[in-house]
Amino acid sequence: MTDPDRARTLFILRYGELFLKGGNRPFFERCLVDGVRRVVLPLDGRVVRLHGRVEVEVPAVREVEASERLGHVFGLTSFSRVTPVAPDLDALTEAAVAEATAALEAWPGQAPRTFKVETRRSDKRFPMKSPDISRHLGTAVGKAIGLPADLRQPDLCVEVEIGSQRTFVTTGRLRGPGGLPVGSAGPVQLLLSGGIDSPVAGYSLLKRGCTLLPTTFESPPYTGQDARDKVIDLCGHLARYAGPMRLRIMRFTEVQLEIQRRCPPRMAVVLYRRMMVRAAQRAARVEGALALATGDSLGQVASQTLENLGCIAEVASLPILRPLVTFDKAETIDLAQRIGTFDISVRPHVDCCSLFVPDHPETHATSKAAHKAEAQLGDPDALAQQLVDTSKVVDIADPYANAPLPRD
Amino acid sequence: MSEGEIIYLDHAAATPLIPEAATAMTDAYRDAPGNPSSIGRPGRAAARLVRQARERLARVVGVHPERLLFTSGGTESIGLAVLGTMQGRDGGHVITSAIEHPAVLGSVRMLEQRGFEVTRVSPERGGVVDPAKFAAAARPDTVLACLMHVNNELGTVQPLAAALGGVKERAPRCQTLVDAVQSFTRLELESDGWQADLVALSGHKIGGPRGVGALVTGRRRPGPLFGGGDQEWGVRPGTENLPGIVGFAVAADHGERTRPSRMSHASDLADAFLAALAERVPRAQVNGSAEARVPWIVSVSVAGLPSEALLRGMEEHGVCVSAGAACHARSQKQSHVLQAVGLSPRLGTMRVSFGAPNTPDHARRAAEALALTVERYALP
Numbered sequence: 001m002t003d004p005d006r007a008r009t010l011f012i013l014r015y016g017e018l019f020l021k022g023g024n025r026p027f028f029e030r031c032l033v034d035g036v037r038r039v040v041l042p043l044d045g046r047v048v049r050l051h052g053r054v055e056v057e058v059p060a061v062r063e064v065e066a067s068e069r070l071g072h073v074f075g076l077t078s079f080s081r082v083t084p085v086a087p088d089l090d091a092l093t094e095a096a097v098a099e100a101t102a103a104l105e106a107w108p109g110q111a112p113r114t115f116k117v118e119t120r121r122s123d124k125r126f127p128m129k130s131p132d133i134s135r136h137l138g139t140a141v142g143k144a145i146g147l148p149a150d151l152r153q154p155d156l157c158v159e160v161e162i163g164s165q166r167t168f169v170t171t172g173r174l175r176g177p178g179g180l181p182v183g184s185a186g187p188v189q190l191l192l193s194g195g196i197d198s199p200v201a202g203y204s205l206l207k208r209g210c211t212l213l214p215t216t217f218e219s220p221p222y223t224g225q226d227a228r229d230k231v232i233d234l235c236g237h238l239a240r241y242a243g244p245m246r247l248r249i250m251r252f253t254e255v256q257l258e259i260q261r262r263c264p265p266r267m268a269v270v271l272y273r274r275m276m277v278r279a280a281q282r283a284a285r286v287e288g289a290l291a292l293a294t295g296d297s298l299g300q301v302a303s304q305t306l307e308n309l310g311c312i313a314e315v316a317s318l319p320i321l322r323p324l325v326t327f328d329k330a331e332t333i334d335l336a337q338r339i340g341t342f343d344i345s346v347r348p349h350v351d352c353c354s355l356f357v358p359d360h361p362e363t364h365a366t367s368k369a370a371h372k373a374e375a376q377l378g379d380p381d382a383l384a385q386q387l388v389d390t391s392k393v394v395d396i397a398d399p400y401a402n403a404p405l406p407r408d
Numbered sequence: 409m410s411e412g413e414i415i416y417l418d419h420a421a422a423t424p425l426i427p428e429a430a431t432a433m434t435d436a437y438r439d440a441p442g443n444p445s446s447i448g449r450p451g452r453a454a455a456r457l458v459r460q461a462r463e464r465l466a467r468v469v470g471v472h473p474e475r476l477l478f479t480s481g482g483t484e485s486i487g488l489a490v491l492g493t494m495q496g497r498d499g500g501h502v503i504t505s506a507i508e509h510p511a512v513l514g515s516v517r518m519l520e521q522r523g524f525e526v527t528r529v530s531p532e533r534g535g536v537v538d539p540a541k542f543a544a545a546a547r548p549d550t551v552l553a554c555l556m557h558v559n560n561e562l563g564t565v566q567p568l569a570a571a572l573g574g575v576k577e578r579a580p581r582c583q584t585l586v587d588a589v590q591s592f593t594r595l596e597l598e599s600d601g602w603q604a605d606l607v608a609l610s611g612h613k614i615g616g617p618r619g620v621g622a623l624v625t626g627r628r629r630p631g632p633l634f635g636g637g638d639q640e641w642g643v644r645p646g647t648e649n650l651p652g653i654v655g656f657a658v659a660a661d662h663g664e665r666t667r668p669s670r671m672s673h674a675s676d677l678a679d680a681f682l683a684a685l686a687e688r689v690p691r692a693q694v695n696g697s698a699e700a701r702v703p704w705i706v707s708v709s710v711a712g713l714p715s716e717a718l719l720r721g722m723e724e725h726g727v728c729v730s731a732g733a734a735c736h737a738r739s740q741k742q743s744h745v746l747q748a749v750g751l752s753p754r755l756g757t758m759r760v761s762f763g764a765p766n767t768p769d770h771a772r773r774a775a776e777a778l779a780l781t782v783e784r785y786a787l788p
Binding site: 220221222224253257260261350356 | 719721
């Protein structure tokens with residue numbers, strides 16, 4: 001008998017797109033392994049790179065937690081909890097039957113009606129060919145669990161893999177989050193509010209391998225600590241995917257009030273956004289970000305017409321990434337719910353983006369009109385620099401940096 | 409002022425516990441571990457403390473000790489009065505004002521859902537209910553009339569005797585409830601003069617602890633809202649909150665004895681605040697009619713920024729006040745009281761409420777903080 005305290009669970013992790021990366025592949029793999037290490041090492045896990053795979057071993061009591069965490073590592077297409085076996089037909093048969101029986105017992109919902117065994121044999125020293133192994137194991141499993149085989153659309157799939165380094169049997173393949181490993185694409189300055197969209201934009205960029213430098217704007221006393229906490233909590237949530245981050249908080253009150261006092265009300269929103277982009281870009285230059293990013297969606301609100309997006313973007317020389325540009329609001333909400341930011345975003349605290357919004361905002365802002373209005377503000381670039389100089393930085397911890405108490 | 413130190417001007421929401429009450433409570437925790445319902449000596453000792461506290465409070469209130477029911481606070485006292493006295497009835501007419509505390513409005517709303525008819529009498533613009541109007545709402549089937557003594561958001565004193573007396577003339581069997589939570593130990597409590605059958609009191613507004621209050625009843629006690637043992641004559645079952653009850657009685661007693669000096673202190677503070685306000689923020693508007701206002705609550709409105717921003721601005725300048733009432737502070741909706749007196753929701757409104765620890769300098773600094781907040785943050 002194995003000591004239950006010492007029992008370990010083995011996961012095999014698979015990644016897809018990275019194969020496309022040719023000469024850069026080792027770099028992408030390294031980023032991926034770093035991401036995996038980040039989430040499993042605190043669980044007393046071990047990570048091993050194999051050819052085209054990553055193996056993770058954690059204490060058996062950490063299995064559920066490890067599964068949950070691996071679901072937050074971009075670059076993984078799928079992963080499975082596997083039972084390692086000796087590369088031997090009898091051992092494989094025994095393991096396949098045991099795995100199938102156990103899977104059937106633990107099956108959630110309506111019981112499966114069909115099954116199949118699928119074999120991959122990369123170690124050609126094994127004396128049987130894959131279809132023959134599948135047939136042999138299938139007969140044994142079918143007899144044991146009393147289900148018919150269906151090779152096209154089985155409810156239960158027993159996977160067998162015979163490799164030169166590792167041979168295993170598994171029944172549960174879980175989907176990974178896909179995308180590219182975080183860190184493989186470079187840093188992006190994300191303009192983050194407490195709303196629904198910008199955290200989803202952040203998620204989308206993480207998914208394509210970016211690291212995030214989130215920047216938020218607040219207007220105390222019009223906005224309060226609750227609004228700031230909301231943004232901090234959103235960052236904390238994204239940190240599950242990203243690891244630790246630094247949130248930059250800029251005090252926008254005085255700029256916002258100056259715009260209110262001196263500029264045409266119709267132009268206010270475009271002018272706020274231009275100032276935010278200027279300030280974010282200055283922070284980006286300092287921190288080495290290669291692009292800015294926003295949660296803009298085309299036509300969703302008045303500031304998001306093509307004309308206004310253009311008028312706002314002209315103050316930036318870095319590219320502005322807008323991952324949600326073609327998203328419907330419903331699609332963004334769906335994704336926000338799926339990744340868990342929605343419940344934080346809908347907390348009812350006013351943030352500075354919804355303050356002082358005119359009843360009839362300009363939808364066709366021109367560069368000329370914006371410049372004319374900004375002339376009332378003195379030097380907008382100096383104001384932007386002031387926002388950066390007076391900004392504060394809050395460290396956002398990685399929620400996966402520690403292990404929770406194991407569940408019994 | 410050292411960093412982080414803040415001038416507390418929110419005594420209408422909660423007062424700090426007075427040291428005498430804290431000492432009495434600590435003693436009770438230490439010396440009376442028993443359950444007042446137990447037969448043994450520790451139980452009898454605990455029961456004696458409850459009895460003494462009841463007698464002490466009864467002296468302050470000016471009623472027989474058996475007319476006092478201890479509860480968990482103002483809201484429960486009011487709930488017990490409204491729902492407990494109407495137990496067994498499935499209808500009738502209820503009169504209340506539109507500026508009552510949510511505790512009254514909420515419990516009355518529950519009656520309404522059970523089929524009672526409710527008249528909510530609007531106040532005049534000065535924040536005082538016209539007693540003739542209130543009395544005129546009474547009908548032969550009026551079973552309950554509720555009116556507060558001092559409004560918690562505006563500080564206006566309501567004409568209880570005229571309003572409730574008028575109701576009793578038209579509907580002699582009507583039960584009358586006075587919410588005296590804000591006025592207790594500050595103004596005289598005259599339940600007979602007010603023609604009040606029930607009076608609700610609370611501990612943490614008078615220098616006592618949170619989680620304790622009392623309901624003054626007539627000979628007829630309300631029915632219980634839930635079942636249990638026979639504590640409080642079975643009307644409010646459950647083991648007594650012994651230290652709370654002891655602390656409450658001590659605070660009430662102390663408050664009663666220091667009433668004149670505390671009230672003249674409050675007047676000095678109000679005078680200092682209003683004078684500084686007139687000088688520093690002449691555009692500010694003081695809500696509630698000057699003749700009806702108590703000195704320890706001042707409601708102030710300014711144009712150009714919403715209440716939440718006003719409050720945070722005050723805090724930035726070291727002063728803690730609330731918007732209307734603490735109960736609304738997080739809802740971002742205009743309070744029903746300010747709405748009822750016709751205040752524009754575009755104005756920012758704050759309630760300054762003074763207490764014993766405050767000094768005239770605090771009052772002046774509050775006016776100064778308001779001036780700075782408006783200067784810095786208000787929009788034209």
